[in-house]
């Protein structure tokens with residue numbers, strides 16, 4: 001079993017990015033034996049990174065933007081660490097909108113943080129509620145699981 005120290009930080013408003021963080025954590029623990037801490041940035045905005053080898057950063061997207069705490073987290077120094085990015089956006093879970101979501105919410109955003117060189121990125125679907133009722137749901141937990149398995153495989157070899 002590989003024992004790697006991994007932190008998954010995330011910010012969510014509708015809950016989906018937190019659900020993905022927990023799916024990823026489960027895969028990395030159960031399939032690869034990683035030791036994983038999951039941190040909600042609303043509860044702990046500045047987790048210490050020194051002990052971690054792998055840093056996953058997750059954000060939801062609203063109005064075309066990352067959430068503030070996740071975006072701010074990108075300013076950290078990740079030298080010597082494997083950085084992985086994931087996000088939740090309704091458009092990213094729609095086959096017609098996925099590629100554009102990758103360009104807008106991953107490629108264009110990360111271009112502004114050239115010190116962040118992710119080893120993997122994933123853009124997943126989201127859920128939108130209005131007046132307590134789900135209006136749009138493009139979430140696919142299986143996609144997150146399969147992606148996490150691939151990323152875990154990559155990290156084991158790193």
Ligand SMILES: Cc1cc2nc3c(=O)[nH]c(=O)nc-3n(C[C@H](O)[C@H](O)[C@H](O)COP(=O)(O)O)c2cc1C
Pocket residue numbers: 011012013014015016017018059060061062063064065088089090091092101125126127128129
């Ligand atoms: C006010 C609002 C604005 C949104 N804007 C976008 C958007 O610009 N692009 C998109 O793909 N999804 C958009 N969504 C859908 C969110 O991406 C979706 O709710 C996702 O689940 C957010 O992540 P979270 O659940 O972790 O908060 C929006 C949702 C709300 C409520």
